[in-house]
Amino acid sequence: METKKVAKEYLQKDILRTIFQMRKRQEDDKQIKRIIVLDYDLTEYHWKTNIKKLQEEGFLETDSDAKIPALTESGTEYARQLQRAAEGWNQFLQMSGVDEKTADRDGRLMACEVSDPDKIDNLWKFINEGGRSSIPKSVDCHTLWKKLKPGKYQMWYSFYTTEIGKERKAAIEDMRFERDGWLHIEPWEIWLELTEHPENEDDRTIWYQNMHGIWKKEEVNDHSIKIPATAFHIEYEQQWLGEIHFTCNMGFVAEKKKGSKKKTICLLDGSLLQKIPDIV
Numbered sequence: 081m082e083t084k085k086v087a088k089e090y091l092q093k094d095i096l097r098t099i100f101q102m103r104k105r106q107e108d109d110k111q112i113k114r115i116i117v118l119d120y121d122l123t124e125y126h127w128k129t130n131i132k133k134l135q136e137e138g139f140l141e142t143d144s145d146a147k148i149p150a151l152t153e154s155g156t157e158y159a160r161q162l163q164r165a166a167e168g169w170n171q172f173l174q175m176s177g178v179d180e181k182t183a184d185r186d187g188r189l190m191a192c193e194v195s196d197p198d199k200i201d202n203l204w205k206f207i208n209e210g211g212r213s214s215i216p217k218s219v220d221c222h223t224l225w226k227k228l229k230p231g232k233y234q235m236w237y238s239f240y241t242t243e244i245g246k247e248r249k250a251a252i253e254d255m256r257f258e259r260d261g262w263l264h265i266e267p268w269e270i271w272l273e274l275t276e277h278p279e280n281e282d283d284r285t286i287w288y289q290n291m292h293g294i295w296k297k298e299e300v301n302d303h304s305i306k307i308p309a310t311a312f313h314i315e316y317e318q319q320w321l322g323e324i325h326f327t328c329n330m331g332f333v334a335e336k337k338k339g340s341k342k343k344t345i346c347l348l349d350g351s352l353l354q355k356i357p358d359i360v
Contacts, residue, residue: 091120097159100160140152169187169188232262237258237259237261256280261274276303288328311328313327
């Protein structure tokens with residue numbers, strides 16, 4: 081089932097969910113539209129038609145000249161419901177052996193069909209209690225905000241460099257960064273702090289790849305590097321002694337080109353050192 085070939089009612093629901101989710105990550109409207117249009121191969125006419133339909137259904141405000149009108153109260157509530165359902169179906173599919181990319185795509189479409197709160201409550205109950213506890217659970221930032229108080233948490237990182245397209249097992253260790261780092265939990269955002277090794281002589285610009293595969297330039301202050309939550313994937317697995325793992329892709333370029341153009345890529349794998357309450 082290709083993402084670009086979906087029923088109209090599914091398309092409108094997933095557009096609403098995507099707008100809601102990307103605005104939570106403070107993406108601008110231009111970027112939100114670009115992602116949706118590319119994902120579903122929409123023409124400008126079909127984009128405007130779907131936005132108008134969401135307005136007619138009361139999910140988007142009508143008295144707005146913005147390219148993407150704000151969500152109404154009912155639109156926000158329904159989009160949040162769809163997002164929770166999509167995350168649940170994503171987890172269920174991965175527990176069944178479906179790969180992460182397919183689970184994300186099909187989980188979103190399944191949420192458009194089944195998102196009733198009671199049914200999704202039962203789905204999450206199965207995942208957290210009746211499902212296989214050894215399967216990694218994707219953790220979102222809202223879960224971290226619930227489990228961890230605002231503050232600075234110590235991390236341990238490992239970095240490996242490999243050529244794009246090569247398997248990770250072929251990667252070699254990269255010593256550009258210190259192994260010790262920090263996870264920052266703030267009321268308004270979550271981010272990882274990396275520190276370049278003091279003896280590092282690599283002056284190439286650092287980029288990170290966000291969850292949509294788009295490369296963005298990292299914020300660097302002296303030797304301290306900030307990676308926002310939109311760039312890393314978080315997993316929790318009980319068989320890892322209750323550890324939370326953070327992974328992301330980084331690229332390095334000497335010229336003003338996007339990281340995806342580089343032949344090599346750095347893989348970050350981080351573990352939170354503090355013991356935290358079980359994530360359920």
